[in-house]
Amino acid sequence: MSAEVSNPNPEASGPVRVLSIAGTDPTGGAGIQADLKSIAANGGFGMAVVTALVAQNTRGVRSVHVPPVAFLREQLDAVSDDVVIDAVKIGMLGDAEVIDTVTRWLDEVRPPLVVLDPVMIATSGDRLLAAEAETALRGLLSRAHLITPNIPELAILAEEPAATTWPGVLEQALRVSERYAVRVLAKGGHLEGAHAPDALVDASGTLPERARVVEFSGVRIHTENTHGTGCSLSAALATRIAADGDWLAAIAEVKRWLTESITHADSLHVGEGHGPISHFAGLWSRGGLATERAAGEYLEDWWQAIAPIRHRANTLPFVEQLGAGTLDRDAFTWYLAQDALYLRDYSRVLAEASKLAPTPEEQAFWAAGANGAIAAELQLHQGWLPEDEVFSTPPAPTTIAYVDHLLAAAARGEYAVIIAAVLPCYWLYQDIGTRLVAQSHPEHPYASWLETYADEVFARSTRSAIGYVGEAVRRADPETRARMFEAFERASAHEVAFFAAPLEARAVPGHAE
Numbered sequence: 415m416s417a418e419v420s421n422p423n424p425e426a427s428g429p430v431r432v433l434s435i436a437g438t439d440p441t442g443g444a445g446i447q448a449d450l451k452s453i454a455a456n457g458g459f460g461m462a463v464v465t466a467l468v469a470q471n472t473r474g475v476r477s478v479h480v481p482p483v484a485f486l487r488e489q490l491d492a493v494s495d496d497v498v499i500d501a502v503k504i505g506m507l508g509d510a511e512v513i514d515t516v517t518r519w520l521d522e523v524r525p526p527l528v529v530l531d532p533v534m535i536a537t538s539g540d541r542l543l544a545a546e547a548e549t550a551l552r553g554l555l556s557r558a559h560l561i562t563p564n565i566p567e568l569a570i571l572a573e574e575p576a577a578t579t580w581p582g583v584l585e586q587a588l589r590v591s592e593r594y595a596v597r598v599l600a601k602g603g604h605l606e607g608a609h610a611p612d613a614l615v616d617a618s619g620t621l622p623e624r625a626r627v628v629e630f631s632g633v634r635i636h637t638e639n640t641h642g643t644g645c646s647l648s649a650a651l652a653t654r655i656a657a658d659g660d661w662l663a664a665i666a667e668v669k670r671w672l673t674e675s676i677t678h679a680d681s682l683h684v685g686e687g688h689g690p691i692s693h694f695a696g697l698w699s700r701g702g703l704a705t706e707r708a709a710g711e712y713l714e715d716w717w718q719a720i721a722p723i724r725h726r727a728n729t730l731p732f733v734e735q736l737g738a739g740t741l742d743r744d745a746f747t748w749y750l751a752q753d754a755l756y757l758r759d760y761s762r763v764l765a766e767a768s769k770l771a772p773t774p775e776e777q778a779f780w781a782a783g784a785n786g787a788i789a790a791e792l793q794l795h796q797g798w799l800p801e802d803e804v805f806s807t808p809p810a811p812t813t814i815a816y817v818d819h820l821l822a823a824a825a826r827g828e829y830a831v832i833i834a835a836v837l838p839c840y841w842l843y844q845d846i847g848t849r850l851v852a853q854s855h856p857e858h859p860y861a862s863w864l865e866t867y868a869d870e871v872f873a874r875s876t877r878s879a880i881g882y883v884g885e886a887v888r889r890a891d892p893e894t895r896a897r898m899f900e901a902f903e904r905a906s907a908h909e910v911a912f913f914a915a916p917l918e919a920r921a922v923p924g925h926a927e
């Protein structure tokens with residue numbers, strides 16, 4: 415019996431790399447074309463080496479061209495010299511020279527899993543393997559971990575008449591398994607009746623619970639469109655067994671996929687003979703064809719959506735006068751006091767984001783933000799503003815409104831919404847600051863304040879915050895996305911109102927100064 419297949423590539427994550435060595439079908443239903451679709455539909459990365467070019471369609475085979483075997487060898491080496499191969503599926507080989515070439519290559523490369531579909535005669539009755547090559551093919555069987563003959567092919571390998579009953583197929587498959595020391599997937603596709611069973615047959619009894627036959631039941635679908643089912647089945651098996659390592663689970667999964675793909679064959683309308691199966695029908699119906707938007711795209715939309723708010727920020731008298739250096743000193747000091755008051759609660763909201771973060775990386779990021787807000791920034795403010803002035807300044811309505819919005823988000827405890835709410839204090843602040851710092855010069859009365867906007871660490875934090883919020887939007891369901899945007903938009907409006915307040919709200923009677 416051929417070597418056991420454990421997981422061939424346990425270190426590698428990502429799709430298994432599966433090579434199909436087979437002939438072509440320009441109508442896309444059988445051969446290499448079917449194999450690549452089947453590998454992809456079952457989660458693998460498909461590669462293909464062509465043994466023979468076949469001029470065929472759904473009605474039958476017109477002619478076969480077998481390129482020189484030296485070129486076949488070059489194709490095989492081109493793949494194995496470069497790519498780690500997790501599994502090989504072998505289909506149509508054409509003639510004895512091709513079989514010898516593939517056999518030698520297999521002996522050198524020893525792929526961890528080889529599934530051989532001993533293609534001899536197409537559904538249409540045309541020969542796909544020269545009669546004199548059958549002996550050479552027998553030599554290849556023991557190199558395979560699994561062979562998938564249909565009933566007529568099984569009979570040729572057994573050198574017996576074709577079985578006409580399912581128990582007869584299983585007995586013949588056992589004899590073939592014993593004779594060639596190989597696992598056989600016996601297929602019931604060519605029988606009549608309501609069922610289309612398959613079975614994994616292993617004469618050496620190495621299947622779970624020392625079984626020699628494990629059956630996989632299946633309903634027969636009434637359709638003429640089964641061109642390429644054998645090709646598709648073997649390529650899918652190579653993929654799933656390589657990926658899973660659990661033979662029985664992999665076969666059961668492939669059988670379900672194949673039945674589903676045959677069920678949808680009639681909807682394809684490819685050709686007038688025996689049409690192909692619909693390899694991606696299940697994926698299309700379950701996953702659809704929509705591409706997934708990148709995280710950054712969502713936030714680009716958000717940024718566009720708050721364009722009016724951003725425009726207001728850039729034309730505020732406070733921002734213009736701060737940049738020009740003409741800002742009234744009292745207004746500036748009042749702004750700093752409000753900022754200090756704001757930062758105390760902002761820090762608490764960032765701490766809440768840290769508490770709820772789904773990854774240690776995000777947890778650390780928001781915790782650092784909370785620390786930065788309360789420690790570093792307050793320290794900076796103290797250089798401009800005595801601590802008692804902060805305490806003696808009552809919070810303005812704009813400050814209260816902004817802080818309440820953030821604290822409410824924190825109280826509701828939804829991580830995605832909290833980080834959307836705190837984002838404008840990074841993003842808009844950074845955006846306004848970038849314009850302000852450009853106006854700084856050594857004689858500027860607010861030069862040392864404006865320079866704080868040039869802080870590269872804050873710029874990096876802003877990019878990270880945008881990244882985390884973007885990822886959270888991408889992961890979120892539509893309702894959560896809507897709540898996130900609402901929290902972001904409202905916080906953006908509060909952020910701008912906060913910049914407007916020193917010149918607009920400070921002097922309004924009734925507002926504390």
Ligand SMILES: Nc1ncnc2c1ncn2[C@@H]1O[C@H](COP(=O)(O)OP(=O)(O)O)[C@@H](O)[C@H]1O
Nearest residue numbers: 564601602603604610612633634635643644647
């Ligand atoms: N009409 C059908 N309904 C459901 N499954 C089928 C049908 N025809 C074939 N199959 C399945 O397709 C696979 C290929 O079967 P088969 O026709 O025996 O091989 P081949 O395509 O090599 O001649 C098997 O898993 C078989 O059970």
Ligand SMILES: Cc1ncc(COP(=O)(O)O)c(N)n1
Nearest residue numbers: 437438444445537641642644
């Ligand atoms: C290149 C190539 N390989 C295999 C088959 C068998 O197809 P089917 O699975 O319908 O018997 C085919 N028609 N062409």
